Amino acid sequence: MLLNQIHGAVSKLYSRSSAIKNQGGSEYPPFLLFAEHERIVDLKHLYLTGAALISVCLITNISCGTVSEADTWLISIDNSTISVSEAAYAWIMLSPEQQNYFIQRGDHVNRFIVSLARKKMVIREIHRLNYLQRPDVIALGNAWIRRQASLLARETIIAAAEESITEDDINYFKDHMGTTVWYTVLPESPGEMLSGPAHLPELSRELAVHLDSMNPGDELPLSDGTLIRYDSVVVTDPVLVSETLENSERVTDFALQRLSAARGKADLERIADSILSAAEPGISDTAISDLTLYYSGLEDLIPEDSIVISRYGIMTSSDFEQEIEYQSGFMPVQPYDAVWLEWFIDITLLNDALMHYFVAVNPEQYANLSVERDAWMLSIASDKLFSDEVYSVIGITPELIRDEFDNLIEIPIIPEKRSIQCVQIQSDDVYAYETALSEANGVDSIIEGCGFWKLLSEDNPPSNITRLLLMEEIPGFRGEEVFAMLPGDTVTWSSLSSLFEDYEYMAFRLVEIYPPHTATFEELEEDLYQTVRVRLEEERTSVWLEELGEKYSLVINEDLLPSLPSDPALWITY
Amino acid sequence: MRFILILLALALVVYANSETTDVDFVRGSVGGNGSDAFLDELDYIDLEALGGSVRCVGVGFDGANFWVSDAQSGGGPLWIHVIDGVTHNLITTFDQYETEGWGLRDLCCDGTYMFGSQDNEVDYYDIGTYDYAGYYICNAVSPNRAQGWDGTHFYTGSGSANVYQVTWDGVSGSTASYTTWSTAVTNGKTYGAAWDAYNDCLWVSTNNYDYMIYQIDSNGDLIADHTYNIEIAGGCTPGIYSGSYDNQLWVLEQGSPDALHCYETAPLALEPDSWGSIKTLF
Missing domain, CATH: 3.10.50 (Chitinase A; domain 3)
Incomplete structure (x- = not known):
């Protein structure tokens, strides 16, 4: 909420700023230049910084009533321009780490402006070639928002569980602290489930009271008819319990934490089960087998193979290929292993259910997440575009590597x-x-x-x-x-x-x-390959960016650039 | 780990001699690959550079900071280092309570306390004050070397395939109950444990010189064993990394130097300089 308020404040400030200064037919309002930024935490920091700076600058400009170089165009792309002040805003909106990237490499003003211009061209190219509509980019976007929404859903559920803990719950916990039980659900039936050891006061209240009313060996049904057998109990030395309870504040915190975790976990399982039951997902073993064969290198991918069919839609092998690629950014993956893949599909369905829960209980926050997802997809699309235009174009031959070796000035x-x-x-x-x-x-x-x-x-x-x-x-x-x-x-x-x-x-x-x-050629071959690859990639990148520059009529105001202060943040009032 | 670093160093020398001076990384694809995607580092903390000794063994995360157990050999009490999760600066170092030898091994946090063990007793410290707050006894194994926490249960193990699920009643001095929860660590060298809440699984780091880490589901069954680039691991923990507030897996490497590594798994590719500058703006 705070973030939204800050965002709104900055947007309003910018609207005012544009109304006052917009003279150059700028294509992008300064704030939107970096609206694609993906990290909430960074944005929070940046919005605060940006709001403060923008406020100061507005006051300065309004009070002076002058038109300065800040309004002069700095970058022109297809006759749309980015002004000096707009570039300054873009700089201010960068995180300290992003700014340092340019500062540490030297000549940061030129490097930043050229990169900013190129970024805008890349975004145009992404839109022109419909990269954001590509199924792989969309699937990655779905994976991103599922992860973020399900994480927030977990936080929401745990927070609600914590809020539901009453003083009576805490007292019950303290009264029964130190009692550990073993019990069996549906004893001697096909659904028999042995449980325990479990700390009695951390069980649901109904079950805890139920067990507390029984003696080991007793069998009694719960109110819903589920038969419970009380198997055994261990009770901690009452002296130790009393000593622990002497620190009432600490025990209260402990009880709150344990009860929240237990209740939150139960709520989470109940919510996920409920949603998944309604979704009625069906999983195709054949399609899973096909996908493992693909990842084993034994078969081609069958993109349209339906892995999961549910009321929420179909997830194909192609979708899961992207899900796995996204997951690989966070943990090791083994999609060629059926055990791992089945586990991953189950986890994906669980998180999908939690995402649907989050959409239902917090649609506003989900809408905000969608905006971040779109920005993230733009970045992913740029990677895909770069890969298509650079990585897949260059060819490294054995002769090139041999030439590299032959031209070494000094062989190590x-x-x-x-x-x-x-x-x-x-x-x-x-x-x-x-x-x-x-x-x-x-x-x-x-x-x-x-x-x-x-x-x-x-x-x-x-x-x-x-x-x-x-x-x-x-x-x-x-x-x-x-x-x-x-x-x-x-x-x-x-x-x-x-x-x-x-x-x-x-x-x-x-x-x-x-x-x-x-060193022999063979001993250096791998390193030389990397050297050649990096050089060719850089060469191809330069050519591609030059082509884009011509295509989009890129012009940078080189007459003005050298006269600007070395700190781009100062350009706002320059 | 050391020979990988050497190869990396050699590669960097070669790159440094080329025209490209900016070395940036971008994620690649795992599609159609028959082998495990090699774990890549998102983040790294050199513990010895922060004042840790060569005997750092365990790591836990209290929600904001990393705690590292250090069996320093310089005499006097053994240490716990507290390291800021975002800046990676050392916040403080305090003494372990009445430990000796290798002291506390792996660490884990339940949201209130940080737990660690040097024998069949598991000590816990208040994460707000760093004070020793008590202990419980667990006779599953000695020491209770690995330490993980899933919100309800602890997980421990030591130098075998077994991982035990432990139920503690919160009473200081009490004896916890346990069950043999998993026997999936097939290299038999359990050292650290970290519960992954998002993926509902336990990661087990090992010290078998075979670069293996194990992923076990909530029933104790093996999901997968993965190869990564730590030869001798100490403890492990979920924790934030400097690029995100999402939790990632961190593993303590007992190497040269002792260090914390935070991983992702997508293969890396070197980026050209010009594209690196553009991507910085996305």
């Missing part, structure tokens, strides 16, 4: 590498290892079966002999020790060093040394 030296045999000794085996060190061939029997660094091995199956390693790659922080060993000493096993806390130790012996040498 690869430092010495060493291979070792190394194992992880458990604390129980330390004595045996140290005893074996003094016996010929004794160590072999000890290290057999010990753990080792599988990822350092080149063997198949992996062995406890590593590939050639740089000093920094030696595990257990023993690189200096390994590299200090005499080259011919390949039989002496090392002393033990603690690896992890005090229950695991490392032992090693030297196996092989590969001396420093001039």
Whole structure:
């Protein structure tokens, strides 16, 4: 709400500002230049800053009654202009991190103005090519708003649960604190469900009272007929309970937190179940199987395959491809694994249900989220456009990489590498290892079966002999020790060093040394590939942006730019 | 982790020698990939640069700040560092209450207290005052190394495949009840736990030198084991990252240096300089 008020205040201020100063046929009101910004927290900060600055500037301009350079055009795109003051507003609306991006790279005024102009061209290109209507962009937008709305739904539900906690609830909690129960729902039936251990006062009041009225072994139905069997109980020492209850304030806070969490969790499940029951989602096992095969690289994607059909609509394989891409921004994903995919579909449906709940209970806030979603989609669309115009255009051939190598002014030296045999000794085996060190061939029997660094091995199956390693790659922080060993000493096993806390130790012996040498093409090939790729991408980007500049008749007022203060925030009144 | 850093350093040297001076990152796609998307970092905190020792082991998040347990070897009490979740500045360091050796391992917060354990007792501290507030006993395992909290139950485990679900009644000094909730950590090296409320699952970090982290559903069944770039993990926790107030998974790496890593999973691609400047404005 506060954010809306601030937003409204800034908008009103801007309307006033435009009415006073709008002379250049500007295409974008300054505030809207960055209305696409996606982070609420940043916006809150920026709106506050912007409102304060705009207020000061308005007062200054109105009181002076002058027309300054602030109204002069700075950027022209297809005869629409962005004025000096509008560019200043755009700068002010950036977060400190965004401003620092330009400041730290030097020549920040030119860099910022050029980037601002290019951004506007990119947005025009996005609209011209209908990127915002692309199914993948729309699906990503749906994923974004589902996540945000379901997170807010959770907060709403937990907050409502907390508000519902009464003094009586707290007193009941305190009266029964320390009682832990085990019970069975629908005992000896197909739906039997064992529950517990559960802290009695954190159960629903009806169930808690019900169990409290029974003795272990009793079976009695709840008011809805559900049969409950009271299995067992553990009661904490009353002296300890009394001592804890002495700090009444702390226990009250604790009770409030626990009851809110328990009640909120129950409410959340009830709400989601209710919505999902009404939606009647049907999930296609065949379509899930097809999708896992796609992610396994065994089949093509069948975009129109219906994964979920419900009263809210259909979610296809194509939709889930985007859902998974979005999810991969937050957690590891394994869509080629049917177990993971089925879990992910369930979670998506749960969050979809919570989003529908949020739309129903808080339509205003959802509308605000939709605005943010649109801004986020614009950013995603720009990535897609860039990928299509740059990434998918460049071609990196083996000849290009070879040329890069041949043109290196100085071929780097690869430092010495060493291979070792190394194992992880458990604390129980330390004595045996140290005893074996003094016996010929004794160590072999000890290290057999010990753990080792599988990822350092080149063997198949992996062995406890590593590939050639740089000093920094030696595990257990023993690189200096390994590299200090005499080259011919390949039989002496090392002393033990603690690896992890005090229950695991490392032992090693030297196996092989590969001396420093001039890098070969093969050793540098991967890095050279990256170098060539970055260079070609930059070259292609420049060409594409030049093309856009011509297409949209981009002109920057280079006569004016050098005379402007180095702090763009000052341009408002310049 | 170290050899990955070396490769990264080599790559950066190569990039530095090219014309491109701005190295920015953009998310790529996971479509059609047969392997797990490699975890990429959203955020990073060098604990040793903040005054932590090489013996940082656990991490929890109190809703605003990270708490890191540190078994410093310089003598005297062991430490807990409190680090601002947004700025990543050190707020304070205070002493653990009567711990020794490696002290408290992984940490977790229930909204009121921060919990950690060095044996079969789980100590808890007031997150407002940093005061030691009490303990409970849990005989599931010693120490109760991993610490996670889902709003109702704690989750713990130590150096095995087992993860235990723990019910504590809130009484200081009481003995908590527990069940063996999961045996899904197949590398057998449970170290840290973090409940992911949004995805309704538990993440378990491990120290088996195999770069594995486990994702377990609310029934204790394995959803997936994932490969990432931490060889030896300590604890883990959900927490905010500096780019967003959304919770992300943070994992403590016991490496060089000890550090907190915040992950996303989409593969990264280097962006050209000019496009990086434009994208900064979106």
